[in-house]
Amino acid sequence: MTNINDLIERILSVETKGFLKIIGDAADAAGERVFLVGGTVRDLFLEKENADIDVAVEGDAIKFSGKINKKIPGKLTVYKKFGTATLLVKGSETLSGRLFPDDKVRIDLAGTRKERYASPAAMPEVRPGTIREDLARRDFTVNAIAVSMNAADRGNVLDLFDGAEDIKxxxxRALHDKSFFDDPTRIFRAARFEGRLLSFRIEERTEALIRQAILAGMLARTERRRIREELGLIAKENSAKTILSRLHELGAGAYLSAGLTDPLPDKLEG
Structure with missing residues (x-):
């Protein structure tokens, strides 16, 4: 099994490594499994640090966040409906030659879960699950890698879908053929990641699946609120116009403003 402790040691700031050790040690004391996941791991493989630390807990993430907050002072916000919590910590070190955004480190904690889609484009039914089930519900392989933070196997990589190879x-790449039928908002995310990660491209099969889902009317079945949320995220990207152009090229142009009663974010106009 691949272990990336050397990469963690080389890329992450002393401060972030300290946070990760506290989280791992607290999990060991509580008898729980915790993992680095999502964009945190993806950026590690790209050899850069992310000011957001994404943590998956095989257990009660809200209860665990309270234990972490006792050891890492900061503003803790709990989202009971989703079983998640966010700890905002004052940062003090530089990150890749620059300060953390707003000098803040954000630690997001979520319980591992599994999802089932009763019908295409519907909101999923969510239940507690294992880390393997949690990775299997994610959008793209590059975001479906976990790294253990427990002392016994700290730094060990769980990569069920060859995400590390896709990053390289x-x-x-989507995890499965029904990905964009289950959640059509992943179409926006694919274009957003391609626009942000400039050396990345949507894989050929995945692009075909996107076009297939659009032709099948999956975006027309998606709640307008969810589309607006995705457009808001795109508006925050430096390459927003490029991303929007890519969505038009993929065939999603007709859905970017259809049915949206509010005007598009200024950055997306024109």
Whole structure:
């Protein structure tokens, strides 16, 4: 099994490594399994640090966040409905030659879960699950890698879908053929990641699946609120116009403003 402790040691700031050790030690004391996941791991493989630390807990993430907050002072916000929590910590070190955004480190904690889609484009039914089930519900392989933070196997990589290989080759690849039917908002995310990660491209099969879902009317079945949320995230990207152009090219142009009663974010106009 691959272990990336050397990469963690080389890339992450002393401060972030300290946070990770506290989280791992607290999990060991509580008898729980915790993992680094999502963009945190993806950026590690790209050899850069992310000011957001994404943590998956095989257990009660809200209860665990309270234990972490006792050891890492900061503003803790709990989202009971989703079983998640966010700890905002004052940062003090530089990150890749620059300060953390707003000098803040954000630690997001979520319980591992599994999802089932009763019908295409519907909101999923969510239940507690294992880390393997949690990774299997994610959008793209590059975001479906976990790294253990428990002392016994700290730094060990769980990569069920060859995400590390896709990162190496700059591929944005869906986990399965029904991905964009289950959640059509992943279409926006694919374009957003391609626009942000400039050396990455949507993999050929994944692009075909996107076009297939659009032709099948999956975006027309998606709640307008969810589309607006995705557009808001795109508006925050430096390459927003490029991303929007890519969505038009993929065939999603007709859905970017259809049915949206509010005007598009200024950055997306024109």
């Amino acid at each position: 080759n700059g591929r944005i």
